[in-house]
Amino acid sequence: MEFNNQQGVWIGVEDLSGDETFIEIAKQEFVSFPEAISEGKEMDGFTPNRRDFLKYMGFGLGAATIAAGCEIPLKRAIPYVTKPDAIVPGVANYYASSFVKGGDYCSILVKTREGRPIKIEGNSLSGVTKGGTSARAQASVLSLYDVNRIQNPGGIKDGKVDGKGNWSDLDKIIAGKLNAGSNVRIVAHTIMSPTAKKALAAFTAKYPNTKVAMYDPMSSAAILLANEQNFGDKVIPAYHFDKANVIVSFGADFLGTWISPVEYAGDYIKNRKIDNPEEAKMSRFVQVESHMSMTGSNADNRILVRPSEQGAAIAALYNAVAAGSNGSGVSAPAVNDRAAKALKKVAQELLANRGKSLIVSNSNNVGEQMLVNATNQLLGNYGATVDFVGASLQRQGDETGVQSIIKEMNNGGVDAVIIWGANPVFELPNGDQFKAGMAKARLSVSFNEVMDETTAACQYAAPMNHFLESWSDAEPKRGYYSLIQPTISPLFSTRQAEHSILQWAGAAPQTEQPMYDYVKSVWQTDMFPKQTAFSSFQAFWDSTLHDGVYEAPQSGATPAFRGDLSAAAAQINKPGTGLEISFFETVNMGSGQYANNPWLQETPDPVTRTVWNNTLALPLKYNGGRDYESVNNLKDGEQAEITVNGKKYTVTINRQFGQMENTTAIALGYGRTAAGYCGTGVGTDVQSAQGIGAGGLTQYFASGIQLSGKTGTDKKFASVQYHHTMGVHAAGKKDYNVDEAMIGFQGGLVERSVIRQTNLKEVKKFVEELKDERAEFQKLNSYTLYPGHMDKYTSGHHWGMYIDLNSCIGCGACTVACMSENNVPVVGKTEVHRHHEMTWLRIDRYFYGDVENPNTVYQPMLCQHCDNAPCENVCPVNATNHSSEGLNQMAYNRCIGTRYCANNCPYKVRRFNWQDYTTADIFPWNERDLRGETIGYNTEMPYGADNLTRMVLNPDVTVRSRGVMEKCSFCVQRIQEGKLTAKRESRQLREGDIKTACQTACPTEAIVFGDKNNPASKLRQKTDSPMNFIVLEEVNVKSNITYSTKVINKDETLEA
Amino acid sequence: MSTVIAPVRPPLILGSKTYHQITEDICTPTERTPSIEWIVGFIVAVSALGLYFFCVTWTVWNGIGSWGLNRTVGWGWDITNFVWWVGIGHAGTLISAILLLFRQKWRTGVNRAAEAMTIFAVICAGQFPIIHMGRVWMAIFIFPYPNTRGPLWPNFNSPLFWDVFAISTYFTVSLLFWYTGLVPDFATVRDRASGFRKRIYNTLCFGWTGSAKHWQRWEALSLVLAGISTPLVLSVHTIVSFDFATSVIPGWHTTIFPPYFVAGAIFSGFAMVLTLLLVARKVLHLEEYITLEHIESMNKVILLTGSIVGVAYLTELFIAWYSGYVYEQFAFYNRVFGPYWWSYFGMMSCNVLSPQIFWSAKLRRNIFVTFFMSIFINIGMWFERFVIIATTLARDYLPSSWSLYSPTLIEIGLFIGSLGLFFTCFLIFVRVAPVIAISEIKAILKTAGDQYIGPNATHHDDATKQNEVVVTAAK
Secondary structure (H helix, E strand, O other), X not given: OOOOOXXXXXXXXXXXXXXHHHHHHHHOOOOOHHHHHHOOOOOOOOOOOHHHHHHHHHHHHHHHHHHHHOOOOOOOOOOOOOOOOOXXXXXEEEEEEEEEEOOEEEEEEEEEEOOEEXXXXXXXXXXXXXXXXXXHHHHHHHHHOOOOEOOOOEEEEOOEEOOOOOHHHHHHHHHHHOOOOOOEEEEEOOOOOHHHHHHHHHHHHHXXXXXXXXXXXXXXXXXXXXXXXXXXXXXXXXXXXXXXXXXXXXXXXXXXXXXXXXXXXXXXXXXXXXXXXXXXXXXXXXXXXXXXXXXXXXXXXXXXXXXXXXXXXXXXXXXXXXXXXOOOOOOOOOOOXXXXXXXXXXXXXXXXXXXXXXXXXXXXXXXXXXXXXXXXHHOOOEOOOEEEEEEXXXXXXXXXXXXXXXXXHHOOOOOEEEEEEOOHHHHOOOHHHHHXXXXXXXXXXXXXXXXXXXHHOOOEEXXXXXXXXXXXXXXXXXXXXXXXXXXXXXXXXOOOHHHHHHHHHOOOOOOOOHHHHHHHHHHHHHHHHHOOOOOOHHHHHHHHHHHOEEEOOOOOOOOOOOOOHHHXXXXXXXXOOOEEEEEEOEOOOEOOOOOXXXXXXXXXXXXXXXXXXXXXXXXXXXXXXXOEEEHHHOOOOEEEEEEEOOEEEEEEEEEEOOOOOOEEEEEOOOOOOOOOOOOOOOOOOOHHHOEEOHHHOEEOEEEEEEEEEEEEEOOOOOEOOOOOEEEEEOOOOOOOEHHHHHHOOOOOOOOOOOOOXXXXXXXXXXXXXXXXXXXXXXXXXXXXXXXXXXXXXXXXXXXXXXXXXXXXXXXXXXXXXXXXXXXXXXXXXXXXXXXXXXOOOEEEEEEEEEOOOOEEEEEEEOOOOOOOOHHHXXXXXXXXXXXXXXXXXXXXXXXXXXXXXXXXXXXXXXXXXXXXXXXXXXXXXXXXXXXXXXXXXXXXXXXXXXXXXXXXXXXXXXXXXXXXXXXXXXXXXHHHHHHHHHHHOOOOOOOOOOOOHHHHHOOOOOEEEEEOOOOOOHHHHHHOOOOEEOOOHHHOOOOOEEEEOEEEOOOHHHHO | OOOOOOOOXXXXXXXXXXXXXXXXXXXXHHHOOOOHHHHHHHHHHHHHHHHHHHHXXXXXXXXXXXXXXXXXXXXXXXXXXXXXXXXXXXXXHHHHHHHHHOOXXXXXXXXXHHHHHHHHHHHHHHHHHHHOOOOHHHHHHHOOOOOOXXXXXXXXXXXXXXXXXXXXXXXXXHXXXXXXXXXXXXXXXHHHXXXXXXXXXXXXXXXXXXXXXXXXXXXXXXXXXXXXXXXXXXXXXXXXXXXXXXXXXXXXXOOOHHHHHHXXXXXHHHHHHHHHHHHHHHHOOOOOOOOHHHHHHHHHHHHHHHHHHHHHHHHHHHHHHHHOOHHHHHHHHHHHHOOOHHHHHHHHHHHHHHHHHHHOHHHHOOHHHHHHHHHHHHHHHHHHHHHHHHHHHHOOOOHHHOOOOOOOHHHHHHHHHHHHHHHHHHHHHHHHOOOOOHHHHHHHOOOOOOOOOOOOXXXXXXXXXXXXXXXXXXO
């Protein structure tokens, strides 16, 4: 038989030679390999038998059983049955849309991966937000995956949706309870959607006794009412901070929370950037306030007035301006002497900048706002820095409407209450009355997404979609239209509020995608005729949908000013006595509507640097020795009781630099009782302490409050920064810094090369000094044992960053963007209290200058990607190392957790996974919840462990497990993506191909990322400025981040 | 009587011992039922060891989050304990190797116990770098073994990597040295034992017969190991000091660290030797072997090294001021007057000021004073490491990141537990091995002493008789 070498293939020499034994074996069907080969030859000792078989089998089975006995959670990944055309796995799609929540607006691009929205980016085509974003907009994507969202419509019983209701049943119930004569009251925050307004009109047509009451939790009603009286236009005008040389703000937090902060911040900063110190020019910004707001912290000068004195201060400025411009003065109560003197000086400066100045105020007193209008009018600012063309529609709320509804409801005059996004039970000072009144209505239904305080008090829940699941639009400013398009199918059985309204009005299109068709029809009839660029609607629609925004041409003159100023002056608030408190909203929490978003809870408040709490800001005073003093000797983290109008609140204390003497302040929006897993019970609820002033407008201050001594301690007081100052001096002692006295070492703070700041007047001198100092550092650094160390970075890419301290306003958008982009875990209050926060990018905040009224510098601090990195050479296992492109990279799987790198980092930007924050461990019972409690086996899941929340994770970024060090990667996944795109398109990387998450989030373009080896890059243009410095340059770690000096345009004579 | 007898020198062994008496005195503790003191001590030590196992398990299970460390202070009690234990581990080799080379004959009375202490201290020290990673199973990555990841090697630039080799080399050589010394003594114990015990000691002494060739090889090996150990005494703590000195953190980045750490290590090592031996000589009735002469000699070393350490502390302060470098200046200012001022003053008073009392010969020879001083120094040296590690990290370059650190119960438990581990080992050691090197001490019996000449001279046989009576009475 010819067995060997069949078809030129053989197995071994035996096959080739046709060895008998081999052929014999090869013929057998069942080969017992070792036995067959051995055949009493070299493998004699190895003769497997039945017993061996049973032994190994038994061992294997036993081992397998033990291994299988450990329950390992199964995570399923199911492929597409039919792959959508637009989706390529691993490639992100971007859709233009708009972030809208009440009066908060931001034009955005939504990054989706495999059909999941995972990141919000700014839309640079927008004429309003111009590519900037806010922390709230950045965090909004997480709310989509909120486990506390109401998942289906139905009746509400005991604060829960009763059973699995469906929409047709609910529609029938609603229809049954409404008739043409029903008194329907719709309570909402500002609605800026033309589509929603049209839907409401359709509803009102069917139920003519419908009233829509819009209110804003942080009200701007007084501005609306003042403008109605002065100009006959009940609207908030467009403010052009970029056109103003002198800005005076009475308490308005326009960079953080006031009306349109992203827009205002972008405009404001245009006049503040210094590209060339030789011809440095800046606007002057004076903030008049009692409490250190984020905007106030950015001001050149702060004039301290008590909250109740704000009207008097406005009147004082008006009178001073009127005296210098032939205006007629008004009689008003006097403001404190120091402020009066300063305001007179400010008035001179304003008068010198007629038509190039701007006065704004957050006052919710119509008289005060009329005086603000009058001052702007006297200065000729209307038509220049204040304009009714493109007026803002972001605050349309007037709480007098909702206040009269409360009365109506309690009188039994309301048949149906519909809640649309608002949470009046929590937000209003008299929320309990709202709740009591609502109980008397025949029908109460809420559109709210989460079972909040108001929804829990309603009869029915008709949960609306998250905006990322919706078709809608917005008109944040007159003529500025913005589309909202869904980026994911509704996750739950929810329906857009507009759709519900239309359905109940019987006007909903009965099509497959009713809201898509409805929005389109609204745009066809209302917006399409306004433009001329497109002849067909479809082309116009496609273009707008692509861009996300459409700006209609507009023009118009400012209406003539009228109004009785004496009457207005008579209306202003009278200065109060005793200890005063002011209420404000924070950048992250708003008025509580963002409470259930842990990214925002964990983003430190820019000014207080505390998280997961609202704290009572107490003024502090230098005691002349080695300590600060505060009211009743209270210290940070201690608790005390405040009594406001007879109501008592237990609050946590935080001593606040810049807080005016004999005043305090606390943020609203905390202490939610029904906000969901993350938001419930965080902080103190002080909503009921707000006052209701004349005309029913909410007043955000109170006089004559009492503050107790220490009643307890917040054992988990979470502040990410203990040391707040960088050289503050007491009045008249400029050479002696009191904070350095406290650390015991004059020069111990200001001689550090951490921040650099100067006054505009001294900028040239400063630049010379900086040049000399840096030259000295560089000379010392040039002495090296390792010449040529840097040579390898001279070719190819060399990534670097430029951060403009002069542009950074501290808003925190970058911090949230970084958390979102890089899957940075949320750790909760207890862990932040223990300084275990995980943020890769933090914004350090230092006060400097006068101890009682300091200036502030914000310093975004992230991994500096040092080319001579101290972290790299101490890692025993090379887990952190340097890329050839200058990146300091982390190999998470290699990290063994010695933490030497973190110890050795001069910037302290490395973050260690102290516990299993990402729930990456396979055994859940050593995990902790956000309150720091251990989670028992088989009980509640820790935050972020569920599949819904995990949908927000960026699949391009590894989720880090316990015991691993992590830190900023310069968004290496974006760098990689940019390089791959360029490679695929066979071209060089272009400027702007790669932008880090923090860079794109920034509303003031304070962050520029780029290639240091590319002479044409924007980064290189920025880094060549003589205003720049490197933090801790003398340590010679060769940081790749360049900062530019903080410059303020302070008028020192103002404070004398 | 061929050796030189110097009548002016005080005797190294008191009590006119014969060779047999020495054997009896030193072997007896391993042969009789443990004393009540030993049993109580052992129960306490084993309880602490149990606490140690609990705290290690807790740490591994829950992660380093169960400790009080934070984003600013990445090392706390863990590395403090590590450096403290390594420091303690220095006395053994110093006594065995350097004092051997310097022909300090008094060392034979204490070298066995000191070497044992070294071994156990290094065992305790070695625990902490592994535990402080949290995920202990990752420790394997630190070894340079061929692997399929490239291969991927450890970072040869990292002082932590040098540590691994410094400590493991030191441990290996110390263990060899210690065991080599034990071999003839194990043989002595074997010769007196019977049955199963005999078989064990026979194995432990590698069948030692006491032939001249054995002794010759043994002597040669001891000398070689002493030669190898000598540089190790200096190198180990030098490399441990590199963990700090090679960093960029002001207060760590200091060129003075290697000599300063070595002096401190010898200082703390001698203190720990004294702590142990003052108790052991009392409990095991070894007063005649570990005499006041020994105690005084060790107190002299403590005085010297304590003063070196003191000069180092002052030099640091001077250099910080002289440097004109604000970070360095602040780091040391903060050390002295910052939030951890108490640990600095604890360190200064325990390490620098209090040993100065040993200028007085009377106090040097006072057992109670010595014992309390040794405890003081142990505390002071622990504070020194805490000051260097926690105080420095808590306030470094960026004021925004300044933080504070305090340990959790788990960390405290780990420290107490490591003491339990140490004392458990030591108590077992005194039960199974001769606490004093019998063979070596016999060699110095006649070098000095006045039992053969001078006013106290007694006849050899009388002395034997007297001691037999004593031994019988003891039984």
